[in-house]
Amino acid sequence: MSEEGVRSQETGDRSLGTRRDLLIRIGAAVSLAAGAELLPAQEAQHVHQAVAQDKAAGPYKPKGLTAHEYATLQRLADLIIPADEHSKGALEAGAADFIDFLCASSDDMRDIYTGGLAWLDEQMKHRYNGKDFLGALPAQQTAMLDLIAWRKNESPELNPGIHFFTWARRMVAEGFYTSPIGMKELRYMGNSAMAEFSVPQAALDYALKRSPLV
Numbered sequence: 001m002s003e004e005g006v007r008s009q010e011t012g013d014r015s016l017g018t019r020r021d022l023l024i025r026i027g028a029a030v031s032l033a034a035g036a037e038l039l040p041a042q043e044a045q046h047v048h049q050a051v052a053q054d055k056a057a058g059p060y061k062p063k064g065l066t067a068h069e070y071a072t073l074q075r076l077a078d079l080i081i082p083a084d085e086h087s088k089g090a091l092e093a094g095a096a097d098f099i100d101f102l103c104a105s106s107d108d109m110r111d112i113y114t115g116g117l118a119w120l121d122e123q124m125k126h127r128y129n130g131k132d133f134l135g136a137l138p139a140q141q142t143a144m145l146d147l148i149a150w151r152k153n154e155s156p157e158l159n160p161g162i163h164f165f166t167w168a169r170r171m172v173a174e175g176f177y178t179s180p181i182g183m184k185e186l187r188y189m190g191n192s193a194m195a196e197f198s199v200p201q202a203a204l205d206y207a208l209k210r211s212p213l214v
Contacts, residue, residue, distance in 0.1 A: 047098055055097075064102070066114075069113065070096060073099060073100065073117065074091055076145075078090065081095070087185040090176040095176050098171075098178075099172070120144070124140070145165065
């Protein structure tokens, strides 16, 4: 290999390493976040860009979650923010891809999702004759989510699911509104002051109202 080729490869390797390190730091920050904004929008854009680069080579394949966990997360995203007459929903916006990509960069976050999704499947099997979340009827899916969507239903049995769903619903909304589809939705809602770009609480409330959950 020529000297120029070696330098080019070294530069590319450093670039990949820098991007990988950045994604690891972002994943760790999100897994520790406790405030209203889980991930600053500039960092969310890095994640969306990395996912877009990955998709350029073909359909997205899960990297942090198993195929079943990823498919379950896709269904959750579609229920949390479905498409409506104004906009595509979280599924089309790649919210599940966004979350899975972060899970691949953070063991703590992956543990949150693998544990939460396993809890959801076990609860569904217990309530619906052995059917996991994906195998259940849509009405059964929403009935289960209606139980864990609200803290008023807190109980020793449901608390793990309530805590997980609170986290997942917020991350789906963050992933949606920091995507190109979600940013277009923000402009539809009249949010023109986007210089610093954060997801307005009103926008999150509006999106979650689109969900079929009560």
